[in-house]
Amino acid sequence: ARTTEDTARLLQYVRFQSRNFENILTWGSGPDSTPDTVYSVEYKRYGEKEWLAKAGCQRTTQKYCNLTMETGNLTELYYAQVTAVSPGRKHDSKKTDRFSSLQHTTIKPPDVTCIPKVRSIQMLIHPTFTPIRSEDGHQLTLEEIFRDLFYHLELRVNHTYQMHLEGKQREYEFLGLTPDTEFLGAITILAPMWSKESAPYMCRVKTLPDRTW
Amino acid sequence: FGPCRVEGVVLSELWEAFWAAKSTVQNQDDITSVRLLKPQILQDVSDAESCYLVHSLLKFYLNTVFKNYHSKIAKFKTLKSFSSLANNFLVIASKLQPSKDKDMLSISESAHRRFMLFCRAFKQMDTEAALVKAFGEVDILLTWMQKFYQL
Numbered sequence: 001a002r003t004t005e006d007t008a009r010l011l012q013y014v015r016f017q018s019r020n021f022e023n024i025l026t027w028g029s030g031p032d033s034t035p036d037t038v039y040s041v042e043y044k045r046y047g048e049k050e051w052l053a054k055a056g057c058q059r060t061t062q063k064y065c066n067l068t069m070e071t072g073n074l075t076e077l078y079y080a081q082v083t084a085v086s087p088g089r090k091h092d093s094k095k096t097d098r099f100s101s102l103q104h105t106t107i108k109p110p111d112v113t114c115i116p117k118v119r120s121i122q123m124l125i126h127p128t129f130t131p132i133r134s135e136d137g138h139q140l141t142l143e144e145i146f147r148d149l150f151y152h153l154e155l156r157v158n159h160t161y162q163m164h165l166e167g168k169q170r171e172y173e174f175l176g177l178t179p180d181t182e183f184l185g186a187i188t189i190l191a192p193m194w195s196k197e198s199a200p201y202m203c204r205v206k207t208l209p210d211r212t213w
Numbered sequence: 214f215g216p217c218r219v220e221g222v223v224l225s226e227l228w229e230a231f232w233a234a235k236s237t238v239q240n241q242d243d244i245t246s247v248r249l250l251k252p253q254i255l256q257d258v259s260d261a262e263s264c265y266l267v268h269s270l271l272k273f274y275l276n277t278v279f280k281n282y283h284s285k286i287a288k289f290k291t292l293k294s295f296s297s298l299a300n301n302f303l304v305i306a307s308k309l310q311p312s313k314d315k316d317m318l319s320i321s322e323s324a325h326r327r328f329m330l331f332c333r334a335f336k337q338m339d340t341e342a343a344l345v346k347a348f349g350e351v352d353i354l355l356t357w358m359q360k361f362y363q364l
Contacts, residue, residue: 047248075252077353079245098239103232103352193359195225 008032010084010092011039018105020142021072021130025057025065025080030092037086041065046077046098059085068131074102074145101132107142107198110151112187114203118179118210123187123203125151125170143168146191154200156184179210217264219308222301224359230297231351239349244342249334250350254327255357263361264311265324270331270354271306275299278347281340298351 009030017024025041041057044050057065071078081095108128115122128142143149153165155174165172177183186200258266279299311321335343 044245046245047251049246075256075356077248095245097236098245098349100352100356102356103228193224193228195228 008086008090008092010037010086010090011082011094014080014082014094014096016067016071016080016096016099016104018099018101020108020128021068021101021105021132021145023066023068023071023099023101023105025067025082025096027063027082027094029063030084032086032090032092033084034086035061037061037084039063040083040085041067041080042083043067043070043078043080045073046079051081054080071099071101072132074132076100102145102194105196107189107191107196109199109201110187110189112185112201112203114185114205116205116207118208119177120173120175121155121177121183121185121205121207122171122173123153123185125172125187127170128189142189142191146194146196148193149189149191152188152190154186154188156186177207179207182206217268217309217311219305222305224355227298227301227355228352230294230301231355234294235349235352238345241345242342242349244338244346247334247338247346248350248353249331249343249347250353250357251330251334254330255353258324258327258357259320260361261317261320262324262327264309265321266327267358267361268306268309268311269324269328271302271309273328273332274347274351274354275302275306277335278344282344282348 010033011030012028014025014027017026025043027039029037038059038061039057040059041054042051043054044052052070054065054067054070065080067078067080071080078099079095080099081093083091083093085091110128111126113124113126115124129139130142130145132140132145134140134144150166150168151170151172153172153174155163157163157177163174165174174183174185183205185203185205187203188200189198190196279295279302282295335347338346
């Protein structure tokens with residue numbers, strides 16, 4: 001029997017995009033959608049009955065919604081659902097796969113300061129804070145969340161020769177370099193237990209000229 | 214897991230096995246309002262208690278979930294994941310030796326009460342649906358097990 005509203009293909013690819021625990025729900029319009037199709041977002045914890053409406057993402061024409069605060073408990077799993085309504089009483093509704101930010105988040109490149117000296121290059125890796133808060137309310141860093149996290153640093157000297165450093169600390173120095181020479185650094189974050197690896201942060205640095213006589 | 218030591222477990226292998234089947238299995242589970250491994254079952258588990266609880270859960274997964282889920286595998290094309298998970302669970306479970314000392318009785322009983330919460334939730338469901346849901350919750354189990362993993 002025809003319902004008061006017709007189901008139509010107004011939605012596709014309803015999914016979470018998560019980077020450093022910033023969890024954004026995104027979706028695409030479907031073949032039947034029109035520019036004045038509006039979308040409403042709901043979310044819930046896996047295991048709970050009630051769907052909760054996300055304020056700020058009701059009857060909106062945008063195709064994304066920030067659910068970072070609503071999906072911030074690392075031990076919980078979540079679902080989100082988008083309902084689309086188009087003029088002419090057409091509607092469509094799709095939900096995400098079960099979402100766990102611990103499993104799904106990807107790690108952004110680290111923030112690094114590369115400091116050239118005459119015969120060395122120092123690399124200072126800054127802590128990466130996430131939106132996740134601990135029980136006492138402080139913002140957690142990636143290091144606090146992923147116990148096995150470590151850094152891998154590579155310095156390209158020339159086409160055939162690279163230097164490597166690796167560890168959990170945040171300060172490193174490549175020594176024994178030629179003065180007044182350009183080098184390319186690449187610094188990556190790894191969390192092997194979760195099979196996570198960031199894209200590299202790249203820095204191109206030139207060692208200082210040697211002015212000693 | 215507290216007093217019980219299990220060596221040679223490569224957790225990322227377990228994860229990769231599960232992730233290969235995750236979407237297929239979890240999308241077979243339409244009952245999003247029920248969670249078998251509820252937070253209160255796995256929260257604040259002491260090291261000493263963890264050995265008893267993980268042993269009970271792994272045995273249940275081997276003897277009930279994986280054993281009966283076997284018939285669905287061909288349909289869902291998840292055999293490789295399934296075998297890898299089952300074999301790893303078997304190795305871990307066989308290496309776990311929960312202590313039978315009398316002074317550990319209260320701890321083992323606490324673990325048993327947690328495990329019974331899980332079993333009750335499982336039995337309250339239709340068996341087929343419960344099997345699919347339990348398999349789909351392996352990621353919850355692995356996330357909890359990982360807390361006890363020493364680097």
